[in-house]
Amino acid sequence: MTSRAADPAPTTPTTPTPAASPRPSRGGPAARRITGAVxxxxxxxxxVWGSTYLGIRVVVETMPPFLSAGARFVVAGLLLAALLAWxxxxxxxxxxxxxLASAAVVGLLLLVGGNGLVVLAETSVPSGLAALLVAVVPAWVVLLRTAFGERPGAGAYTGVLLGLAGLAVLTLPxxxxxxxxxxxxxVVVASLLWSAGSFSASRIPMPANPFTAxxxxxxxxxxxxxxxxxxRGEHHGxxxxxxxxxxxxxxxxxxLFGSLLAFTAYAWLLQTAPLSLVAxxxxVNPVVAVALGALILGEAVTWPIALGGAVVVAGVCLIVSTERRN
Known part of the structure; x- marks a missing residue:
């Protein structure tokens, strides 16, 4: 769902995928004005993406996690394909x-390993905490890039340290x-698999049209x-x-909103707005998720969640700001 500067994949591994995001247009700064539409x-x-964690938490109140997630993505994928064909x-x-094989592999990593495990975890983990745990994805992506010979820079590595420190605090509950x-x-394993899918999407042959992908x-x-x-036997009974x-x-x-509306808006932004703004x-998504969880579901914002979340968000901010300067 992102290009290099936006490697902080959506905090909702519940939406379009990194591979699905179109590359930014090659127009200069004049072509990327910040308008009201932006x-x-x-x-x-x-x-919308910040609210998907809340949506997942409500879905799994009475629906089986993997079957509901599977139905959601199949329906969303078929609707998108129909819209494209039309x-x-x-x-x-x-x-x-x-x-096709590459798109399938990325889809399995992101939506089975990433999103599916988050849906499963939200049967016992508050939606806001899940969002903050997933927010550390950019740190994992930086480490993966390093493992493959890239050097993101001192700022990015500092952001990684902050993200991992925040993650440690978030595990206290x-x-x-x-x-x-x-x-x-x-959720931690889900974020690792989401990072792997995000990272691999830019390094294997994907469909040229990002919406098709x-x-x-x-x-x-x-x-x-x-x-x-x-x-898992979720169909029994x-x-x-x-x-x-x-x-x-x-x-x-x-x-309709998490997988189609927000994806279309994000894809349009990548072609229209400055990437540093889109990133x-x-x-912002984890902050929205925590606020909605507290306001609508009455989820407690304990000190580990508040402190760990603040540290994780600070780390992500540092990684994004370092990437856009590069």
């Missing part, structure tokens, strides 16, 4: 086997028994989530009438 689109990305013609969906430590560790990623990732759900109206509403919101979603 601010409106940025507000959508800030609020606007551009069916030919826009044609890709070679290597590109699990260690103290306030939340299940297994859920906390599940996203459609295939969502369908592949959705099918993967469905298979995991079936393997499944009763659709037992799903609350509240969960159905949140599910529809995640499909700010990486540290």
């Amino acid at each position: 601010w409106a689109a940025l507000a959508i990305v800030y609020v 606007r551009k013609g069916p030919g826009v969906l044609k890709v070679g086997r290597p590109q 699990g260690l103290s028994g306030e939340v299940r430590i297994g859920g906390v560790l599940t 996203s459609a295939y990623e969502m369908v592949a990732g959705g099918l993967g989530c469905l298979l995991v759900g079936l393997a 499944l009763d659709l009438t037992g799903f609350s109206a509240r969960s159905w509403t949140a599910f529809g919101y995640l499909v 700010t979603y990486a540290y």
Whole structure:
């Protein structure tokens, strides 16, 4: 969902994917004016992506985690594919086997390993805490880039240290028994897999059209989530009438707003607005997620969450600011 400067992938591994983001246009600064439309689109990305953690938490109140995530992404992917075929013609969906395989791999890493595990974890972890744990993704991406020979710079490494320090503080609710430590560790693993998917997306042959890539990623990732759900036995005793109206509403919101509206806004921003401005979603989303969790679900903002979250956001800010200077 990002280019190099925006490697802080969406705090919601619940939305479009890094590979699905179009590269910024090559126009100069004059081509990237900050208009009212830019601010409106940025507000959508800030609020909608920040709210997806809340949506997930409400969905899993009565719906099985992997089956609901799988259904969500398959529906969103098919809707996106249909929109593409309608606007551009069916030919826009044609890709070679290597590109299709790459999109499937990225989709599995991001949406089964990344998003699927977050959905599972939110059955026991507050939505705000999950968002803050995922916010450390940019630090993992910097470490992956380093492992492959890149040198992001001293500022980025300082941001990594801050992010990891914040992550350590954020695990305290699990260690103290306030939340299940297994859920906390599940989110950490999810962030690692999301980082791996984000990193690999720019290094393997992907479909040329970023929207096409996203459609295939969502369908592949959705099918993967469905298979995991079936393997976990989530279908045993499944009763659709037992799903609350509240969960159905949140599910529809995640499909239409989290996966389609916000993705379109983000893709448009990458082509229209300064990338340094677009990248700010990486540290705004977790703040929005914590605020909504506290206001709507009554989630407690304990001192480890407040302190650890502030340190993580500071680290992400430092990484983003260092990247945009480079």
